Amino acid sequence: MAHRDRGSCRADLRLAARGAGSTDRLDPQATRLLKASTDFLASQKRFSAETRNSLEVVLTSGQKIQFDHVARLSVQRPDKLRADRVGDLVEQAFYFDGKSLTIFNPREKYYATVAAPDTLEAMLDFARTTLDIVAPAGDLIYSNAYDILMTDVTQGFVVGKTVVEGVLCDHLAFRAPHVDWQIWLQEGKEPLPRKLVITTRDQAGAPQFSVVITKWNLRPTFTPLTFSFRAPSGAKLVEFVPLATR
Amino acid sequence: MNIKTMRRPIVLAVCLPLLLLAEVSPDTPLGIALVREASAIVGVPAIGSVVPALPAGCVAEAKGGTEYQRCGSVYYRAAFQGNNLVYAVVPQP
Numbered sequence: 001m002a003h004r005d006r007g008s009c010r011a012d013l014r015l016a017a018r019g020a021g022s023t024d025r026l027d028p029q030a031t032r033l034l035k036a037s038t039d040f041l042a043s044q045k046r047f048s049a050e051t052r053n054s055l056e057v058v059l060t061s062g063q064k065i066q067f068d069h070v071a072r073l074s075v076q077r078p079d080k081l082r083a084d085r086v087g088d089l090v091e092q093a094f095y096f097d098g099k100s101l102t103i104f105n106p107r108e109k110y111y112a113t114v115a116a117p118d119t120l121e122a123m124l125d126f127a128r129t130t131l132d133i134v135a136p137a138g139d140l141i142y143s144n145a146y147d148i149l150m151t152d153v154t155q156g157f158v159v160g161k162t163v164v165e166g167v168l169c170d171h172l173a174f175r176a177p178h179v180d181w182q183i184w185l186q187e188g189k190e191p192l193p194r195k196l197v198i199t200t201r202d203q204a205g206a207p208q209f210s211v212v213i214t215k216w217n218l219r220p221t222f223t224p225l226t227f228s229f230r231a232p233s234g235a236k237l238v239e240f241v242p243l244a245t246r
Numbered sequence: 247m248n249i250k251t252m253r254r255p256i257v258l259a260v261c262l263p264l265l266l267l268a269e270v271s272p273d274t275p276l277g278i279a280l281v282r283e284a285s286a287i288v289g290v291p292a293i294g295s296v297v298p299a300l301p302a303g304c305v306a307e308a309k310g311g312t313e314y315q316r317c318g319s320v321y322y323r324a325a326f327q328g329n330n331l332v333y334a335v336v337p338q339p
Contacts, residue, residue, distance in 0.1 A: 103326060105331050112325070112326045133326075238325050
């Protein structure tokens with residue numbers, strides 16, 4: 001334990017040497033950079049992105065297992081979204097065309113469709129509250145993404161400059177009651193998020209979720225089929241069932 | 247999971263379904279225990295109960311344009327529960 005404390009202390013000193021501000025309060029420089037990023041993204045009418053995600057699951061033994069996924073997202077404000085995720089645990093496509101949302105599991109060839117509110121934000125709220133469906137990257141889309149991110153955050157500071165996927169970024173670290181999170185924002189006029197790490201502190205083993213946004217495209221080309229689901233042959237329509245009480 | 251109720255950060259949504267999946271059976275990452283449990287049940291599982299995967303030896307049967315999975319004397323229909331694909335026990339069609 002003493003050894004670990006010395007290590008933590010050294011890390012603190014290294015941060016200080018790199019010019020990081022105080023780590024125990026909310027540094028306005030950190031919030032300013034974050035706000036610039038979320039505002040920039042909110043101002044983008046259309047974009048696509050590719051991500052690489054890593055999810056840790058803690059077994060009862062305490063052993064951590066990591067699962068990886070890649071995702072591709074297409075967004076056109078105010079009313080279109082498409083997301084495809086492929087990986088260890090799931091293969092799923094999500095479509096919202098302004099009228100209905102569809103989720104489709106290509107591996108099993110099952111899909112379900114439901115009428116949805118006609119804007120992205122209203123659709124995301126509906127999906128979350130009524131169906132317990134979480135649309136990939138949903139939180140990127142909310143125009144108040146900053147407020148969502150900063151809910152209950154008590155501390156935050158600028159860690160320093162880092163390179164993510166070859167792109168120079170500002171590395172920020174925030175703290176909320178149950179969760180620590182870090183975000184890497186591209187430096188310059190297009191302050192896009194490039195990486196995010198979430199540490200669930202109050203869960204045994206403090207599992208982490210991390211996502212690296214490997215590609216951003218702010219001038220994507222979309223077709224009607226990007227957002228409208230057409231069932232491939234052999235795909236079977238199924239229903240949504242209510243969630244079991246937890 | 248707190249993360250979810252707190253509507254945690256960005257792109258978090260990308261993983262949330264997975265977190266939820268993990269939450270279904272925290273003891274095993276893939277709900278394997280639940281599946282074993284389901285297939286080990288002696289007797290008939292209750293109509294409306296839901297499993298994350300089918301027991302072994304099921305046969306697909308289509309009736310009235312709907313696909314069912316017959317597993318012994320029990321019929322299942324695929325469905326989505328949140329983002330997760332599940333199988334719900336239904337009355338014999």
